[in-house]
Amino acid sequence: MILDEAGLTALFITLKLAAVTTAVLLVIGTPLSWWLARSTWRLKFIPEAMVAMPLVLPPTVLGFYLLIALGPEGPIGRLFETLGLGSPAFTFTGLVIGSVIYSLPFVVQPLQRSFESVGTRPLEVAATLRASPVDRFFTVAVPMAWPGFLTAAVLGFAHTLGEFGVVLMIGGNIPGSTRVVSIAIYDHVEAIEYSQAHWLAGTLLVISFLILAVVYGLNRRFRPIRL
């Protein structure tokens, strides 16, 4: 047996968490980064700094505040209670919320850079060719910023795979629900089960390498997608 059942479960949860988080981040991050790229608001640096915070904060700090926010007395926890969803702390949903915040800069920053590199000119051209603002966004900005979307999705996914501190604080390490690979490895090492730790660590290593290799491979001969 290469990976025991608990290990496979942890791996599955990890991949699911990374996929869901990446999807949510692309949905939230696209309009946010578009706004950051296009806005001329003079206080824009404030939301920009906020987006970048998870880059510098220790994950435990982020996890601590999230734990409070997600708890029954916290604002997010209360919102969930009001909606009749139960407290998100120590649940998969809570992990997704934490991961979204933790990986936000890894998605927003590449998207913002690529929207910025599109510049205003192509959008002006589209405007003179009868395209409405929404039309311009989907038919000019998104296809031209496509490499940025790829980078953003991969960085968001890969960064969530490797998350440890935040999930430890808010996940509670519940097998089958919130126990991800990074924590499982830690547990195995604590219990001196080096063989199990090896298999899990090795799997994560290979997956991460493959994802990055594919992306760099694509980027090398990358051409903007054709509609």
Added chain:
Amino acid sequence: MIKAGIKAIKGEFVVDADLEVPSIGITALIGPSGSGKTTILRTIAGLERHPGSCVSVGGSIWQDTNVFLPPHKRSMGFVFQEPSLFPHLTVRGNIAYGVKRLTSKECEMKVRRAAERLGLIDLLDRDPSTLSGGENQRVAIARALAVGPSLLLMDEPVSSLDAELKNEVLAYIDGLREELDIPIVYVSHSADEVARIADHLILLNNGRVTAHGPIRDVLTRLDLPLARGEDAEAIVEATVAGHDDEFGLSYLDFPGGRFTVPRGDMEDGQIVRLRVLARDVSLTLEEQKGTSILNIFEAVVEETADHGISQVTVRVSAKGVPLLARVTRKSASVLDLRPGRKVFAQAKSVAVLS
């Protein structure tokens, strides 16, 4: 007829220009950099919004105190200085971009017609990155025309091209002037380009209109900077009357007489533009015999203006066609060149522009 009153304040820089653009031909907005040309063009297009401005095109109001049509609702085509083709679309996709948004019917036909006009039929399936600079700009022009705009705006469309490509694209723009029945507003800082293609000139300086009118009048007005420069010139439109193959010459008729120029690739009856530089024109009181100069026209002095301390620029009219001559102040005094004086203008060199 396009009427625009553009009022824009950008820090220290103020544009306050009222313009009227005739509904036919190419009107060039010309002036030094920072004179407000591009601001005016972009405001007409709705790409810049300056409250207090008004724009109306052929009776429909695009902007006034209560109205502001966004650019995608204005029936215009815009050609930018850089071609700015969409890199993710082919040449065909670029030209079709605007057409698709108007109507799905006859899209392919409209794309082909626009492509034909700009000589792009063979390039339709190519990627923009594989085109030359001139081809890129021709695609941008075709793309702007394909939507069937009622006004074409061009912002220095050839200024980023080298001389050869510039001529290639200018030749196409010149062709459009004859084929299209829509007005073209052409922003440029190059008198050379304008001399080749423009029918009307609007002169700008410091955000204000300093002169406007048909090109041959504005170029030869002695109170304007164009006629005061070293390269002061007159533009003459002439009809090809015939060729002399023995001597390799072409004859070009205009109301004031006949120009003889080196044989060019021109068809009989074709209308061509000639440039006659003021410094190449001299004046005599009697018709010279036994001279090597072939282009000599009867003319009447209309106006004179000093050029520096030793020279005078003279505008003469050859049966209504204005020409400029630059002579020394001494000659002007000896020949008594005052308005009404009958003279002969001899041009030692003439350039065919089209």
